[in-house]
Amino acid sequence: MEAGHVFVEDVRDAMVANRRMENEFPVLPDLSTWKVPPMTFELVPDKGLHRNLKGHPQSSIIHNEMDIRGKSDCKHCGLCRLAGHNRSKCP
Template identity: 40%
Template sequence: MRLKQAKQLEAGHVYVEKIRDAMKDNTQRARLMNVELYSQNLETFRVTEYINRRSGIPPRSYGVDLRNRRCECEMFQALWYPCAYVVAACATYSLNAEQYINDVYTLERTLRIWGNEFPVSRDISTWEVQSPAFEMLPDRSLRRRVKGRPTITRI
């Protein structure tokens, strides 16, 4: 994994392969969207996605706030890279959508993570298991009842 990412970095790529693929897919989806500008300084947009009109599904509309890195679809906040609606807004007004990709997805950052060495675990049989400080007793009321005739508890 580390060698593959090092080769990608040498080839001039900035982001990991999954992000590049996701951004490519989002760019394809963004072509089918209509963007309306809501603020003068290119920060707030209303993006409408037109799905196949024959299917009878109404168009979906989402608000995009680039300053606060928010989209009403919530994918932008959850995944830390631009969703298709953010890509559509950026493409319509000639903004670079890659500036909104979080640094955790850069090849340089992932190579630094893979560069750390992990300590080798000892044999499991040599691990010390400490006894609990208290005695654990089962709760008999939580036992599953046996199938069949009930037992009489009266004397």
């Protein structure tokens, strides 16, 4: 489409779209006539999800039963995953 020119098809398409959207959004009634139920409960924030803004970042993951691992008897090497030594003593 060239600058300064408006095609008839574009205007017709815009008018059809405008007519189609007129009835899509009904007008809301006056806000003062809305029936608002009284607040019957108090919102209490979860302290476990509170972010500590200072220091090292902490995880906010909520763990469940699937995330709990069983206790292991000894430490394993971080490189080879074998028991009895650590990363610095790995053969």
